Amino acid sequence: MRHVITALVILSMLGCASQPRPATVAFENGRWYDGHAFVERTIYVVDGTLRTHRPRRITKFVDLHGDYVIPPLAEAHNHWLEPDKIDTYIHNYLADGVFYVMDQANVPIIAEQVRAKTNRPSSVDYRVAILGFTAPGGHPIQIVKQFVKMGEMPATWNSEAAIDRNALLIVSSEKDVDDRWPALQAAKPDFVKVFLEFSEEFERRRNDETFVYRRGIDPNLVPYIVRRAHRDGLRVSAHVYSAADFRNAIAAGVDFVAHMPGTGAGEEPDLNRFLITDADAQRTATQGTPVITTLGWLDDLRQDDAARADLVERVVIRPNVEKLRRAGVRLLIGSDQFRKTPVDELFILARLGFSNEEILRIASSDTARAMFPGRKLGALDDGYEASFLALQGNPLDDLANVRKIALRVKRGVQIP
Template sequence: MTTAHATSPTLIRQAAVFDGSRLLSAQDVLIDGPVIAAVGTRLEAPDGATVLDGAGRTLLPGLIDAHTHTTDTAQLRQALLFGITTELDMGGSAETARRMRAAADERDDLADVRVATTGATAPGGHPCQLVELGMIEPFPTVGGPDEADAFVAARVAEGADHLKIFIEDGTAIGKPLPLMSPQTVTALIRAAHERGLRTVAHTLTRSAARQAIDCGIDGLAHAPADGPSDQALIEAAVAAGVFIVPTLTALTGMTAVPAEYELCDDPRLRPYADPQWLADLDEIRTTDPARRIGPIGVEPQYAADAALRMFRLGVPLLAGTDGTGGHGHPTTHGISYHGELALLVAAGLTPAQALTAATSAPADAFGLSDRGRIGPGLRADLLLVAGDPTRDITALRAITALWRTGTLVERTAPLAEQTKDRTQE
């Protein structure tokens, strides 16, 4: 269904405000229509305004998942229920991408989405193996630098907001895969930049990350995870001004103990989880990890170490999940994002730094100047949580109110009664 913007203003009084980079105490925030009208102290409530008491709570910008793969509106709904008001899709069917983009433009009960459409890869390169398995439809590839301009032009015609480039030699899946040449990658980046598109590279290995950086990529969609990164790679990322999306929860999903096992048991999260995902997760728990995972040549700790070292030298770090769901992988839309933030804090970020990675950093990296912060004139994509997530990142899980373009989101909890029944047994 299409939801209408709120017809009357909303004033949130005396909330702590994390504005995308810092925490401000005891602020009033006025929502009027789809935007934030004012931020300050002792704001006057307009006639007819709804007034909410924010004391003891923290108001934050809507969260941004900087790496997803979105295939249906139910995923966008799930993302929104967990406070994610924008997803940055990193490649898939162009037809599906257009449909998701159109649905998000029309509906305030879904997370907004920006799309990559078809990613660039070599003939037979990743993810062409998924075509062979019947998991995705065939898609165009790039045979050399002379094909780059036409490929990017076609993506723009499909409605792409950014360009995804695959640099994957098969290390992560134990199967050698063909790669595009550095000349082809450079030509793709140049063609994208000429059309105003940012470029993001799939890079699970150190060699792939270095190639992407040397070719002029804007960002790394994964942190290198095939071994310890040397200082030369870290400094190259810093010098090039790239951003990085570690996707630690996706990497732990390739291990015997995915981060989602802890998430699904958290009473602040479980009631809002997709029942089918919970059932799938129960099945994953009982599956032999060796059979479920297969040969994997990457480790989460290497990615965490590389991303943290880059971040400490000035590389913008963005929170993203690689959320897909299905096919024996536990990472999904919405709930997994809270696992990503916990993993970033465990890796060495402060909770406040993780919140920046979830809000203003991805907005800046992808040129979304209307969101990711709290300030007058910006989109009223907001979440109000109990407690202080700048001290305890898991406080972000206790959402008490949520707005998407000024519309209060109804957070349905399909498992709430089941959870209540279990606690009373």
């Protein structure tokens, strides 16, 4: 019996010896961002986690040569809708230091393909809304039809009846929501999307062909969808354009506002309909609902009509941004710029008067934490995920230094 026990102990020791120990890497000579300033220190990575105290055993040393280290950037609003370009999307986002992506509306057959290539150390981490809710003739049915013509979605999706339940959930009543809920559950979305668009005129627009694709879901259905989603443990994000859309979304209890109110103002004659009130902003702050910036369209508009872009920015966007900031509303970086990363969005915020410190906090901390609330992201502290960027210049001095990435590390894995 004694020999059997001895043999088992030896086998156990051999088994332990055969297990590779996790790599322990010391990153030396770096300046690490603490949320306010860059501090010279050595940080250790043990099994994909940041450690501030020196471990007993170090397997590798990396010299950062005085680089400035920040958490990775995040994108809270885009759409990855081209299956043949998924690898390109991933490459471009990682190259720009964007490790976290929130896809604000997709379809099951494409989302499955994106998921198969994401959520791993060598790729981006991806969250997606699938089968968003809209009304008959509502936005974004026209975008689905556009992608059908492009060949990115099945040719059989050539009518609203075919699009319903395959690409979107087209509803007019609570019964319609209930009937389509099993399709939503089967798609396994990470969150739910509702499309509000000029909801102050919903009754006027709902059956008027003049407003096809320039309307969204009945605002009275949104609270019902939010309650159902929350019961299923799902958060809800709302597409908004007008101030009424924003107000209806907040009143319904959504978890994200997917656009800065004022989006869509480029061609609308009445700019006052996009102006939120201080009370709107205060309620948003009280409820803790973050607002995603999505201001890249302003630069697109400026290329076509600089005077109009300047007017919309001055009359609508700047006042709305200032009200949200004064109230303490959390802003998240999101571009909604197809085939682009959100880096340009940072420079739009700079133009609107945000400090470099504010922009860094929003882009590298607040956005990722809102997207993945259960994870230790957005800081370079002990016990947090070992994901960071080493920059060749100080972004607090010059925001352009966020483009000068010397090293990318995600969960302890160096990304080429």
